[in-house]
Amino acid sequence: MNEENVVDAFNNGGIIAYPTEAVFGLGCDPDNEESLKHLLALKQRSAEKGLILLAGNYSQLLPYIDDSKIPQDKRFTMLSRWPDGITQLVPKNSNISPLLSGKFDTIAVRITSQPDVVALCKQTNKPIVSTSANLSGQEPAKTWQTLDPVLSKQVDFIIEGVTLGHSSPSKIMHALTGKVIRT
Template sequence: MTTAVSVFEQGGVIAYPTEAVFGLGCDPDNQAAVEKILKIKNRPVEKGLILLAGDYQQLKPYVDESKLPADVKQQMLSRWPNGVTQVVPASSKAKPFLTGQFSTIAIRVTTQADVVALCQQTGKPIVSTSANYSGEEPGKSWQTVEQDLGSAVDFIIKGDTLGFTKPSTIIDALTGETFRS
């Protein structure tokens, strides 16, 4: 039986529910899988990607915590889980195919049960970018994703978003600057 975990571990692309829309994701350490997502979306690698996880521990290997003052880290952690993506200094484990042209990585902790379960079962975060072709509206249901992207993805988690009305806010964890509200 094909499962989200087996697809993740074999380098496949998964469509899954997030807070407001469906995302496309894969193993963040599998360059070929990340490149497949970029190709599906027609998205330039320079833009970078988000990592989504069920808890901060799964994200820590990708973050250079030595560049996060204790008060900033505490404030960052206090914003989760709440549909807030935070841009933080990237560690060497966060490869350029994830960070794009930046020395930072965008990360988020979610309570969406399907994502939490997948991340717990794999012990890793998942790449997160909206499930749509570049310039198109993101899918808000698995049925829409199946119709729009169908054979382009390897597995669709047939769950529900958390019902947020817009994609996550993106802020710089160090400065508080908002990139997307």
């Protein structure tokens, strides 16, 4: 991975295809409204659904969540579920773009150990938006070589890394209630 180019693409509002735990994701800078709109249009995804933020550590998520609404015991449980494989719905910061949270009062977040993502998040000191690299309703790509050719031509950077080999996309659960939304 050419780290300088991927960081430039991220900082300049580009859409990046990258490996996650199980599938390839598409993402961008969560603070760039135009990038978020472009990503949703590219995916043909409804803005009401919201998006996931993928980070290398918890501190990168703090600007996007309302940590004060997470009781200490729930925070401990939430953090113990990471890294990898579990996306958690947490109270959102009221200042974030509604494109990140959709119609919800929570935001979906996950901490990963996927090295390419961790490196990008470390260099930008931000999480990256994460949604599967496919058009809505189609199967997500598991390798960069199997990315949809239409999508491949429309992204600004492809990280040619490998997933962590998980068999299915992340489980989604509510961090405070433990309710599973997607298995």
